[in-house]
Amino acid sequence: MWKRDEAVKPTSQPTPAAPVVANAQPSAPVGQQAEPRRIERDLVNIGKSVVIKGELSGSEDLTIEGHVEGKIELKDHLLTIGPNGRIKAQVFAKTVIVLGEVTGNVSASEKVEIRDGGSVDGDIVSPRVAIAEGAHFRGSVDMQKKASTATSASANSSSAKSTPTGTPMPAPAVAQVAQPAAH
Amino acid sequence: MAFSDLFSRRRKDEPDLDTGAAKAPVHSTKVLAKFVAGLSGRPSPVLLDLGTVTGSNVTFFGERLGCKIIVEDLSKDIDRAVNEKTVGQLPAHFAKRFTQEDASVDGVLCWDLFDYLDKNSAVALASQIVRLLKPDGVVLAFFNTHEPKEPVPAIYTKYVVVDQSSLQHRPYPAARGKQRPFQNRDIQRMFEPLRVTEQLLLKSHMREMLLCKGDDPTASGA
Numbered sequence: 001m002w003k004r005d006e007a008v009k010p011t012s013q014p015t016p017a018a019p020v021v022a023n024a025q026p027s028a029p030v031g032q033q034a035e036p037r038r039i040e041r042d043l044v045n046i047g048k049s050v051v052i053k054g055e056l057s058g059s060e061d062l063t064i065e066g067h068v069e070g071k072i073e074l075k076d077h078l079l080t081i082g083p084n085g086r087i088k089a090q091v092f093a094k095t096v097i098v099l100g101e102v103t104g105n106v107s108a109s110e111k112v113e114i115r116d117g118g119s120v121d122g123d124i125v126s127p128r129v130a131i132a133e134g135a136h137f138r139g140s141v142d143m144q145k146k147a148s149t150a151t152s153a154s155a156n157s158s159s160a161k162s163t164p165t166g167t168p169m170p171a172p173a174v175a176q177v178a179q180p181a182a183h
Numbered sequence: 184m185a186f187s188d189l190f191s192r193r194r195k196d197e198p199d200l201d202t203g204a205a206k207a208p209v210h211s212t213k214v215l216a217k218f219v220a221g222l223s224g225r226p227s228p229v230l231l232d233l234g235t236v237t238g239s240n241v242t243f244f245g246e247r248l249g250c251k252i253i254v255e256d257l258s259k260d261i262d263r264a265v266n267e268k269t270v271g272q273l274p275a276h277f278a279k280r281f282t283q284e285d286a287s288v289d290g291v292l293c294w295d296l297f298d299y300l301d302k303n304s305a306v307a308l309a310s311q312i313v314r315l316l317k318p319d320g321v322v323l324a325f326f327n328t329h330e331p332k333e334p335v336p337a338i339y340t341k342y343v344v345v346d347q348s349s350l351q352h353r354p355y356p357a358a359r360g361k362q363r364p365f366q367n368r369d370i371q372r373m374f375e376p377l378r379v380t381e382q383l384l385l386k387s388h389m390r391e392m393l394l395c396k397g398d399d400p401t402a403s404g405a
Contacts, residue, residue, distance in 0.1 A: 129245060131238035140253040143245035144227065 048084045056089075065100075075109070083117060096126075098135075105139075207353040209345055213383045214323055214391040216347040218290065221321035221395065222248060228289035231315065233257045233296050235341055235355070243344040253288070255281065257308070258339050258357065261299050265358035273300070274307035281311050288315045293324035294342050295389070297370075298361040305365065309373040313396070322377065322394040327364045329388040335360030 046052065050066035057073040064072075065082040072079060072091045079093040085100030095111045098118035106112055108126040116134035123140045131137055222228045230250040232240065235258055244250040260280070264270045291312050297305050312322060325342075337360045343351040367390075371379060374394050381393035 127246075129238075129241050131236055131241055133237075135236070135238075137236040137254055138256065140251055141241050141245050142251045143241075144249055144251070 045082070046085075081118070207343075207351045209349050209351045210385075210387065211348055212350050212391060213348075214381050214393045215344065215350065217381050217393050218292075218321055218323040219248065219347055221319075221393070222250065222290050225289050227251060229253065229287060230290045230292065231255060231283075231288045231312075232292045234292060234294040235259075235339070237341055237343050239343045239345075250290075253283070257296055258299070261296075262358035270301070270304075273304040277304060277307040277311055281315060283315055285314050286317045286320075289317055289320050291316060291320070291322045293322060295325040295327065295340060295361075297324060297365065298327045299339070299357070299359065301362055302365070302369070306373045313374060313377060316377070316396045318396055320396045321380075322374070322392075324370075324392050324394070326370060326390045326392065327361055327388060328384065328390050329364065331361045331363075 044060060045063035046066045046068070048065045052066065052068045053070055055071045055073070056068060059074070059077065061078040061080075062074055063080040063082050064085040064087065066084070067086045067088075069088045070090075072087070072089050072093070074093040076094050078095045078097070079091065080097045081087055081100040081102055083099045085102075087100070087102045087104065089102075089104045091102065091104060091106045092108075094109050095113075096106050096108045097113045097115065098106075098120055099115045101119045103121045105122045106120060106124045106126070108124075110126070111128040111130070112124050112126040113130045114120050114132060114135040114137055116132045118132070119136035121136075121138050123142070124137075125142045127143055129141050129143055222230065228248070228250045230244050231253045232244075233255055235256045236254045241252055245252050257280075260276065261270075261273070264273050264276070293312070297308070300308065316322065337357045338354045339357040341353040341355055343353060345351050365373075367382075370392065377394040377396050379392055380395045381391070383391045385391060
C-alpha cells in the first residue's frame with residue numbers, strides 16, 4: 001500500500017504539473033505583454049485598402065478606414081468611421097462617430113456623431129445625435145429613447161421590430177451569432 | 184504647465200461640433216413658438232426639415248420635442264440644378280422627390296427656401312408639402328417681401344434654433360441668390376387648401392408664416 005501510494009504520487013503529480021508549467025511559462029511573458037496587447041486593442045482598425053463584404057461584428061472598439069458593405073454590429077462598443085472609411089451597411093453600435101461616408105441606417109444605443117466632413121445617407125436611431133457644421137446628412141433622425149431601446153433589442157433578439165412611429169427597423173437576422181466574414 | 188494649457192487641451196479633446204455659432208447674429212421669431220405648439224401634444228410627431236441639417240435643430244426638435252426628423256436638404260437640389268443648368272426641371276424633380284406617404288408628416292420647416300425658387304418650382308414644392316402634411320399639420324415658412332438688391336448675393340441662410348423665440352441666422356454659399364418675392368395671394372394659392380394661421384412682417388423685410396392643414400376631410404391635399 002505504501003509503495004503503491006508512493007508509486008502513484010510521482011505519476012499523478014507530473015500529469016497536472018505539466019500543463020501548469022506549460023501555462024506558467026507563457027504566463028510570465030503574457031504578464032509582460034499585457035500592456036502592449038491592451039494598447040493594440042485600443043488601436044484596432046480596418047485599413048484603407050481593406051474591403052469587407054458581409055457581416056462584421058465584434059466586442060471591442062473599432063475604427064474603419066476601409067470599405068465595408070453589409071452589416072456592422074458592435075453593440076456595446078464604439079465604432080469610428082474614419083475619414084477614408086466608406087460604409088454601405090446597416091450599423092449597430094453603442095456609439096458611432098462618422099468622419100467618412102456611411103450609406104445605410106445607423107442605430108446606436110448611446111450616441112451618433114457626424115463630424116465635419118462626415119456624411120450619412122440613411123436613418124439614424126439614437127437617443128443622442130450630434131451633427132457638426134460641414135457634415136452631410138440625408139435621412140431621418142429618431143431620438144426617442146423607446147425607439148433606441150427597441151432598436152438595440154431588435155439587434156439583440158434577431159427579430160424585426162418597429163419603432164413607435166411605425167417605421168420598420170432593419171431586421172438583424174443573425175445578430176447573436178454574428179461572426180466576422182470577409183469575402 | 185499653465186492652467187490655460189490644461190483647458191485648451193481639454194477643449195481639443197472635446198471638439199466643438201457647432202463651430203461658427205458664436206459669430207452669426209440672432210434674431211427673434213414669433214412664429215416658431217406657434218409652430219412648436221402646433222406639434223406638441225402629438226405622439227411622436229414627424230417633422231420634415233427642408234433646410235440644411237444643423238445639430239442644434241436636431242437636438243431641439245428631436246431631443247426636446249421628441250420629433251422624428253426627416254432631413255431633405257433642398258438647397259443642394261437647387262444648387263445642383265443651377266450648376267447643371269436644369270432649373271427648368273425643378274418642378275418635375277420636386278414632384279417625385281419625396282418618397283414619403285400622403286399625410287405622413289406633422290410639421291414642415293421650409294425656412295426661406297421658397298425665396299430661391301421660381302413660381303413653377305414653388306408651386307410644385309408647395310403641392311408636395313400639402314400632400315405630405317397630416318390633417319392639422321403645420322408649416323413654417325419665411326418669405327422675403329422686398330425685391331433683392333442687385334447684385335443679388337448668392338447666399339443661403341441656415342436658421343439655427345436658439346430657443347422658441349430666437350433663431351440664429353448663419354449665411355453659407357449658394358449657387359444663386361434669392362428670386363423675386365412672392366405676393367401674399369400667390370403664397371396662399373400655392374399652398375391651398377392650407378390656411379395661413381399666423382403671418383408676421385418683420386423689420387428685416389421677412390414675412391414669417393405659419394400654415395395649417397385644416398382637419399377638413401375635403402381638404403385632403405393635392
